[in-house]
Amino acid sequence: MADEEVVNGSTEETDDKSQKEKRSAKHDSGAADLEKVTDYAEEKEISTQDVSGAISLIGDQRNKQAAEKIAREKELLKVSIKKEDVDLIVKEMEISKLMAERTLREHHGNVVNALIALTN
Template identity: 70%
Template sequence: MNNMAAEGDVELLELEPEDGCSLTEDSCSIPGSKAQDKPRKHDSGAADLERVTDYAEEKEISAEDLHTAMSVIGDRRSREQKAKQEREKELAKVTIKKEDVELIMQELEISRLVAERSLREHLGNVVEALVALTN
């Protein structure tokens, strides 16, 4: 047999550590690499959690802030409700024909309330109301 490896053959080399330590020992150092002197910290997540909770405690909402927020929300709701009532009053002033309501109800098979609402929103214009309901 020939001592030279043929193309595609793989030779396995057995390496032995120079300093006499086994490959399973953690204390062996590889030349050119840094030794790991510091043990790994498993409590780093706890430290991060502590920082997050400290931040959250600093940002807690006080009772005054809560009362202020609730009053702002209440004011906003009352303004929205008032605007809605104003809109309904304006829509109620629009005159619509009974025949137009009947036509929309029959053609689109919708309730009288929806047909009237659409007609009022489009100032009694049947064509615009039908287009809006079909889109």
């Protein structure tokens, strides 16, 4: 009987050790996660040249887009359309005259293509 108690006592000790190891492993992983959170990168100052360069780049892009839009509008105004075609589109599609004219100009005066585009 004395032998059994020793065996039981040693198994209890190994169980206690394994539980302590599991607890310490949990705490270690938490510490590693905490280190990741507390790591930081040095912030660098943003110079005014960088900001002004970015702003001018954005302004250039907007100016370019505006110029392209104006050129597109000029091209559309050159397209000749018939008043009867505009009236037909306004009557059939129940849209404004400006919308009908624009759609007709975008399709180079072709009534069928303009109507197809408006129905899709």
